[in-house]
Amino acid sequence: MWSSPSTKVTTGASTTSPRGAYVRIEIQPNAIPDDDGQDDLYAPEHPAVRALLLTNTPTPEPTLHTRLGAIQGLVHLSHESC
Helix, strand or coil: CEEECCCCCCCEEEEECCCCCEEEEEEEECEECCCCCCCEECCCCCCCCCEEEEEECCCCCHHHHHHHHCCCCCEECCCCCC
16 A cells, blocks of 8 residues: 555556556545545545555565655555455
8 A cells, every 4th residue: 555645646547567467556535435424534544644556466566666666755555465
């Protein structure tokens, strides 16, 4: 999971990595409107984060990690595995 202060991008994309693996990348706002009028958080452990960049790959992708790490303002928050 990565975060960025920007919330301008609100779309998801699928592509293949240089090694041919399927990669899913999604921009997710952290605040999710709830029926009770208060927002729930997609990542409650990071309440100050406004937007999340979620990546899903079948195996670790060091090239993707390196490229995302080079984006100014993008911070790697966590790594979760299934």
